[in-house]
Amino acid sequence: MSAFFKLLFRNRLAAMGAVVLSAILLLVLITPILPLNDPDVTATADRFKRPFSEGHLLGTDHLGRDLLSRLLHGTRLSLAIGIAAALIAATIGSAIGIIAGYFGGRTDNIIMRGVDMLMAFPYILLALAIVAALGPGLMNALIAVAAVNVPFFARNIRGITVGLAGREFIDAARLAGMGHSRIILTELLPNVLPVIVIAMSTTVGWMILETAGLSFLGLGSQPPQADLGSMLGEARSAMISHPHTSIVPGIMIFLIVMSINLLGDGVRDALDPRLRSGALSRPRATTLVERVGDTPAATDDLLAIQDLETQFHVGQRVYRAVGGVSLAVKPGECLGVIGESGSGKSVTALSVMGLVASPPGVITGGAVRFQGEDLIGAPYESLRRKRGDRVAYIFQDPLSTLHPLYRIGQQLAEAIKSHHKVSNAEARERAIQLLNDVRIPNAEARVDNYPHEMSGGMRQRIGIAMALANAPDVIIADEPTTALDVTVQAQILTLLDDLRRDRGLAIIFITHDFGVVAQLCDRVAVMYAGRIVEEGPTQVVLDAPAHPYTKRLIACVPELGGGRRELDAIPGLPPVVDDLPAGCAFAPRCDKAQDTCRAGTIALAGPSSRAVRCLYPEEAI
Amino acid sequence: MVSYILKRLLSAIPVLLGITIIVFLIMSLIPGDPATAILGSYATPENVEKLNRDLGLDKPMVQRYFIWLGNMLTGDFGRSFSLNRPVIDEVLERFNATLILAGTAFTLCSLLGILAGVVSAARQYGFADKAITFVVLIGISVPSFFLGMMMILLFAVNLRWLPVSGMFAIYGGGDLPDLIRHLTMPALALAAVATGVIARLSRSAMLEVLRQDFIRTARAKGVPERRVIMGHALRAAMVSIIPILGIQAGFVLSGAVYIEIVFQWPGVGRMLVDAILKRDLLLVQGGVVIVAACYVLFNIAVDVAQSLLDPRIKT
Secondary structure (H helix, E strand, C coil): CHHHHHHHHHCHHHHHHHHHHHHHHHHHHHHHHCCCCCCCCCCHHHCCCCCCECCECCCECCCCCEHHHHHHHHHHHHHHHHHHHHHHHHHHHHHHHHHHHHHCHHHHHHHHHHHHHHHCCCHHHHHHHHHHHHCCCHHHHHHHHHHHHHHHHHHHHHHHHHHHHCCHHHHHHHHCCCCHHHHHHHHHHHHHHHHHHHHHHHHHHHHHHHHHHHHHCCCCCCCCCCCHHHHHHHHHHHCCCCCHHHHHHHHHHHHHHHHHHHHHHHHHHHHCHHHHCCCCCCCCCCCEECCCCCCCCCCCCCEEEEEEEEEEEECCEEEEEEEEEEEEECCCCEEEEECCCCCCHHHHHHHHCCCCCCCCEEEEEEEEEECCEECCCCCHHHHHHHECCCEEEECCCHHHHCCCCCCHHHHHHHHHHCCCCCCHHHHHHHHHHHHHHCCCCCHHHHCCCCHHHCCHHHHHHHHHHHHHCCCCCEEEEECCCCCCCHHHHHHHHHHHHHHHHHHCCEEEEEECCHHHHHHHCCEEEEEECCEEEEEEEHHHHHHCCCCHHHHHHHHCCCCCCCCCCCCCCCCCCCCCCCCCCCCCCCHHHCCCCCHHHHCCCCCCECCCCCEECCCCCCCCC | CHHHHHHHHHHHHHHHHHHHHHHHHHHCCCCCCHHHHHHCCCCCHHHHHHHHHHHCCCCCHHHHHHHHHHHHHCCCCCEECCCCEEHHHHHHHHHHHHHHHHHHHHHHHHHHHHHHHHHHHHCCCCHHHHHHHHHHHHHHHCCHHHHHHHHHHHHHHHCCCCCCCCCCCCCCCCCHHHHHHHHHHHHHHHHHHHHHHHHHHHHHHHHHHHCCHHHHHHHHHCCCHHHHHHHHHHHHHHHHHHHHHHHHHHHHHHHHHHHHHHCCCCCHHHHHHHHHHCCCHHHHHHHHHHHHHHHHHHHHHHHHHHHHHCCCCCC
């Protein structure tokens, strides 16, 4: 609870709202004992005195009544009426909601139909109809405003009650022979009460405004009694000649409503855990780059990732997701990057084209060179021109990676039209061609489907077709087969392999599955805690893994027809990358670890095509 | 699509019936003799007796409801005693003016609100975002009737840019430019709160969408950022913005009552308030039923728009 208040008041605006609201509340509470003029005593000689005139701090109104006194008494009345309306609406609405939710069935059905009907009205029509029937007056306005807000409470509280009514403690109370009314009062109500209080605090400002509105229309408080609304309503006729009589009550309503809004926003934010984690931040068009240190020199590779460092900055914490990774591919080559989830392999892949969500992602070092040109920190437009055109991505889970509201054909055509000036007809033609390329049957018809109308395997093919749209030089495939079943997975892998051979495409294939690597990749790099721990030609690594981690990882793969082999899960969990241990990150889970392993940074070492980051490798390399 | 629209229209029938029942029940709350209440305290005894007979107040309530409903279905909403003309004629004429005002305000708040929300989200924590958030906070906190009064003071009285009130100039007015001059302030004052609410909710809807995987896909394809925001993100965000527009339309219609009073706009809201003060209850009753029915139909249009936007909704 105190943590909640701390969060609430760290929000400066919310704190300001709280201060203003408290000041107003305090003022109206002590109004009766303040040395004020009688708010209803008229003095026609003193009409329309300006603010700061003698004896009248805020001046006087059209009947010579003291504005300050009327303002405080009016505020008192407005607040009292608003709060009373909120209490009445909350009580009646919650009672209806609890009854509907608790009894369910036909009772619920009939009550909720009625509530729906009431909510079909613009609120003011209902309020006006009630005031029309009962006649103008403050009490009737209060009844109208309360009645209009009853459905809101009924609906919310019913929802909560339905959830609670099915719980064990209610069943237990029933079995214990308690009557309905006792169950509702002693078991349900205490659990629903906090929700009622929260709903009330969010609507009370609204109800103060509504009653003020009715009074403004002349349907609420009747003279000489005045709330803020009727003060404003009466002042309206003299607005042009003596604006201060309107401005004074108007600003008071504004202050009340704004402070309640600020406080309400603060409460909502403090209760929403997503805001604290920064998860509601919008990712920028490219990843933020704050590079320190030198950029490595260019190589003759098609795509080279050099000493790449990508971090996530969340509050004061720094997660080193990628800690100095170097990888490279040549045309026609397929490189596998393998590791457990959280090893940094996807972040490495996304860093290439600046697609790491930022905030919180920041690229802090290294380079990514495409045909020698550094992409890190490149201007947005130059990066965009290469995205999807020279370097394309295939993502995991195509249900969330395809836009749900665009047709397949539109999404494919857009990939082309973002880079080439082609007509709509041509783009569509090309889209159908692409669907044929990835062997989607009946491409002519499928091109007009939406993603949700296709199966998972089909959608993955769409993802591949989209990556192929501009005949790129490099495809980065981020676990493209993880969500698919085995037969579909095999088909997709064959498809990618064919494309690579036919078009000389370079592929970086990210996966956590050694089986997939064995089938597709020429070379493999193993990642652990943001670093490469071993790399080499696929067959060599598979046959003779040098790093203990690689060995355990390979041991995890069940072999078909290989008889009973113990599935050897790795004990422990990968480390959290905001607090990496010195030395080998795998040491805590490694059964061969020595003190020297934990001492200092271990280099990735070995002959040119083969390297391992281990002091005591399993195999000499 | 046609069958979906028909289905939604059919489903509106019970809601419309419910509205008439609620209005009927509220009107039966009238304390004392309804005929006197309807005709007002100046009514002659003969008139009261005649009205009692006309309204069938000697009959049981259920029967009375069906007579009233039957009359309404034939377009007979009774006669307004204060204006001495059929209720339906008066309401339709006034509703026209309200539609111009509320329709303009609704268009304004939808366009401005969504635009502000999109800019705010695209420039999150930037200067534009902070400026918009601040203006929006003020906008949703000023009661529309106070804002309207302040606008009159500033733009009509002090700067003399725009007319103080009314729908047309008394002399020589009546054309479209004249209407626009008169419409500007009330439409802006009426749109203010709803613009703020829509801007806030559009901003969070956009932020929600911008974190989705399909936005990353669009960027990975090389789609220009402007199109990522205005195309991919906004289109997906509209799925949650459109229902908000439907709800805000109700608030704009409600707010129109205040704005019509402040700006002397000859709409149905001002008619209702006048009718209440004159105890012209048949006029109130007819006005409420007709406006509420239009609002129900408008919400069906919102549902249809939603189904056009989102192919995942079964039609």
